[in-house]
Amino acid sequence: MKVIEIRDLHKIYKASDIEVHAVNCVNLDFQEAEFAAIVGPSGSGKTTLLNLLGGLDMPTSGQILIDGTDLSMLKSSALIDFRMRNIGFVFQSYNLIPVLTAKENIEFIMSLQKWIKKEREERSFELLKAIGLSDRTNSRPAKLSGGQQQRVAVARALASRPKFVLADEPTANLDSKSASTLLEIMEKLNHEEKITFIFSTHDPRVMKMARRVITLEDGKVVSDDVRE
Amino acid sequence: MIIQIAWKNIWRNKTRSLIVISSVAVGVFAGVFAMAAINSSVVQRIDAAVNEELSHIQVNSREFRSSSDIQDLIPGFNEADSALKSLPGVKTTTGRIIIRGIASTSAKSSGVEINGIDVEKEKEMFTLNNKVIPGTGSYFGSDTKFNSVLIGEKLAKDLNIIRYILTPEAVARLDSLKIPSRVLSKLETISGERFTSDKKFNSELEKLLTSDETGKYAIHIKEAAWSYREGAKLILTFLDMDNNQTGAGFRVCGIFRTNNDMFEGMSVFVPARELRALTGMKEETWHRIIARLDNDDLTDKITEPARKALPDLEVLNWKEISPDLAMIADFMGQIYAVFMVIILAALAFGIVNTMLMAVLERTKELGMLGAIGMNRKKIFSMIMYESIFMSVVGGFAGMGIAEAVIAATQKNGINLIKYSEGMEAFGYSAHLFPTIDAGFFVSTTILIVLTGILASIYPARKALKLNPVEAIRTE
Numbered sequence: 001m002k003v004i005e006i007r008d009l010h011k012i013y014k015a016s017d018i019e020v021h022a023v024n025c026v027n028l029d030f031q032e033a034e035f036a037a038i039v040g041p042s043g044s045g046k047t048t049l050l051n052l053l054g055g056l057d058m059p060t061s062g063q064i065l066i067d068g069t070d071l072s073m074l075k076s077s078a079l080i081d082f083r084m085r086n087i088g089f090v091f092q093s094y095n096l097i098p099v100l101t102a103k104e105n106i107e108f109i110m111s112l113q114k115w116i117k118k119e120r121e122e123r124s125f126e127l128l129k130a131i132g133l134s135d136r137t138n139s140r141p142a143k144l145s146g147g148q149q150q151r152v153a154v155a156r157a158l159a160s161r162p163k164f165v166l167a168d169e170p171t172a173n174l175d176s177k178s179a180s181t182l183l184e185i186m187e188k189l190n191h192e193e194k195i196t197f198i199f200s201t202h203d204p205r206v207m208k209m210a211r212r213v214i215t216l217e218d219g220k221v222v223s224d225d226v227r228e
Numbered sequence: 229m230i231i232q233i234a235w236k237n238i239w240r241n242k243t244r245s246l247i248v249i250s251s252v253a254v255g256v257f258a259g260v261f262a263m264a265a266i267n268s269s270v271v272q273r274i275d276a277a278v279n280e281e282l283s284h285i286q287v288n289s290r291e292f293r294s295s296s297d298i299q300d301l302i303p304g305f306n307e308a309d310s311a312l313k314s315l316p317g318v319k320t321t322t323g324r325i326i327i328r329g330i331a332s333t334s335a336k337s338s339g340v341e342i343n344g345i346d347v348e349k350e351k352e353m354f355t356l357n358n359k360v361i362p363g364t365g366s367y368f369g370s371d372t373k374f375n376s377v378l379i380g381e382k383l384a385k386d387l388n389i390i391r392y393i394l395t396p397e398a399v400a401r402l403d404s405l406k407i408p409s410r411v412l413s414k415l416e417t418i419s420g421e422r423f424t425s426d427k428k429f430n431s432e433l434e435k436l437l438t439s440d441e442t443g444k445y446a447i448h449i450k451e452a453a454w455s456y457r458e459g460a461k462l463i464l465t466f467l468d469m470d471n472n473q474t475g476a477g478f479r480v481c482g483i484f485r486t487n488n489d490m491f492e493g494m495s496v497f498v499p500a501r502e503l504r505a506l507t508g509m510k511e512e513t514w515h516r517i518i519a520r521l522d523n524d525d526l527t528d529k530i531t532e533p534a535r536k537a538l539p540d541l542e543v544l545n546w547k548e549i550s551p552d553l554a555m556i557a558d559f560m561g562q563i564y565a566v567f568m569v570i571i572l573a574a575l576a577f578g579i580v581n582t583m584l585m586a587v588l589e590r591t592k593e594l595g596m597l598g599a600i601g602m603n604r605k606k607i608f609s610m611i612m613y614e615s616i617f618m619s620v621v622g623g624f625a626g627m628g629i630a631e632a633v634i635a636a637t638q639k640n641g642i643n644l645i646k647y648s649e650g651m652e653a654f655g656y657s658a659h660l661f662p663t664i665d666a667g668f669f670v671s672t673t674i675l676i677v678l679t680g681i682l683a684s685i686y687p688a689r690k691a692l693k694l695n696p697v698e699a700i701r702t703e
């Protein structure tokens with residue numbers, strides 16, 4: 001089942017008189033439960049594409065349909081709401097809410113979605129167990145290692161069962177052991193929860209683990225390899 | 229969740245938040261306490277005016293206030309008195325004979341207003357009987373002889389009835405007050421000498437002591453040397469009902485002390501029957517009816533009905549008789565407003581500054597919150613809650629401290645005796661008992677919360693303007 005359809009997507013940045021074609025006529029589809037990596041050299045348009053997919057940036061032209069909804073047709077407030085309900089984000093530098101505990105961070109989006117307390121607690125407990133941090137439930141981010149924080153960030157992104165998760169260089173700040181653990185957890189959750197994961201990455205470990213690798217160069221898709 | 233995060237956010241930078249909260253608290257405390265002190269001064273002045281000098285409502289013939297003529301009596305006093313008494317809210321009434329005259333001793337003389345009073349009723353209506361300086365006599369007690377007069381301390385000083393003598397007893401008293409012996413030895417030269425006025429005694433003290441010593445000890449020295457010429461006599465001279473000059477010698481039966489020098493210097497009190505005998509005024513004739521109401525707040529309410537009930541007489545309430553006091557009472561509202569504007573402006577600037585810093589520091593985090601789906605309304609609310617929490621915590625702490633300090637100082641008061649001369653010349657007590665009504669606390673609370681809300685709008689709008697993509701990239 002198609003989760004994302006990208007049609008003739010362009011993103012042009014204008015800086016004084018210079019135009020930069022960050023995303024150039026991209027056409028892609030993502031299916032349910034995919035585990036896909038977008039790779040390419042710096043400046044190839046990976047992050048821009050991820051931002052467009054996440055509705056954080058607007059395309060110059062083209063369409064992004066998520067479960068049939070055209071993102072460019074949504075008004076600002078509706079788009080924020082759409083993001084909250086359908087897209088999970090994992091950032092390079094974790095970006096957890098520093099004043100909340102691991103459990104509270106995981107429950108944050110569920111709270112915004114007004115889940116009842118019991119369901120929130122069940123889900124956060126389940127995710128904390130899945131990421132191997134059941135014993136750090138009440139730890140604040142500052143008390144967790146980088147790898148642990150990123151695991152909490154993954155759990156937060158998955159908590160409200162979004163249609164897909166966008167992860168921008170999720171392993172970039174992690175040592176190899178933490179990165180491997182994180183990838184294993186993400187892959188496991190991808191299987192169990194049937195949620196699509198899309199990464200932008202330079203990390204060969206992520207590329208190796210991904211079942212689909214899309215390569216961008218100068219904003220264009222130059223290869224799209226699906227591995228089984 | 230948003231409220232919880234907002235509260236926790238405040239404590240992320242404990243030092244900064246505590247500094248802001250403390251400065252809000254100190255500002256609110258200073259404002260509220262200063263207000264309470266100013267308020268107490270005015271309340272005490274009004275209380276004194278109502279309880280010692282004017283009462284609530286005064287009625288006299290239409291001409292009496294301008295003419296002060298002994299013959300301008302209230303026509304049909306009994307009917308007028310009954311009509312006034314029958315008004316709901318009027319607690320009690322009394323009549324007064326009021327005659328302008330001159331009080332003189334062998335040394336000096338002074339213009340006075342001689343009040344012929346019904347002693348028992350006056351005791352019910354005024355508190356002047358409690359203001360008699362101990363040791364100077366009493367307020368027309370049972371042992372008071374015929375032709376007795378009650379006078380104020382200021383008049384007693386003006387007429388040289390009070391003087392200053394440093395007797396051995398006075399020196400012993402000063403010694404017990406731990407006045408340094410070097411000061412006492414300097415005073416030896418004037419031991420036993422009689423000073424017939426404040427001014428003379430003051431200038432002598434200034435000659436003998438250093439200005440520092442005068443500032444510190446003059447009050448105690450004057451208190452100890454204060455002496456009253458017991459059984460002093462004075463002559464009261466005035467016109468009788470036939471416009472003939474008359475007068476009599478009166479013995480001072482007591483000296484009262486209030487905070488109003490003008491009242492002390494002008495008003496003397498004599499039982500009405502004695503004035504009647506001297507002036508030829510008939511029984512049941514009076515110049516003025518004075519009414520006491522059930523409470524101060526009824527003053528404006530009852531004035532009009534009283535005027536309607538007594539159309540031929542002049543009916544004035546204390547605010548009309550003493551418009552300066554009424555103006556100060558009204559002016560208090562404006563002083564409140566000025567104080568509040570200053571306090572709240574300081575509070576608002578502190579909050580805006582702190583919250584702008586907080587927004588700037590948390591750009592990345594706010595961008596992330598926007599990205600993961602926290603809508604603009606919630607981000608705005610979060611920043612607002614943070615501002616409101618800081619204002620409210622600081623505001624309440626300030627009010628709590630103010631309340632505690634007001635309660636502590638209410639018992640013993642704040643003694644501004646150094647400034648007593650100036651303050652009492654205008655009728656204000658130099659001993660303040662800070663007081664503030666509950667309404668002030670309620671309105672201050674509301675204003676603090678409103679200021680917190682208003683002060684948060686600018687930083688909250690700044691937070692809304694952040695673009696999530698750019699904000700997340702911020703380091």
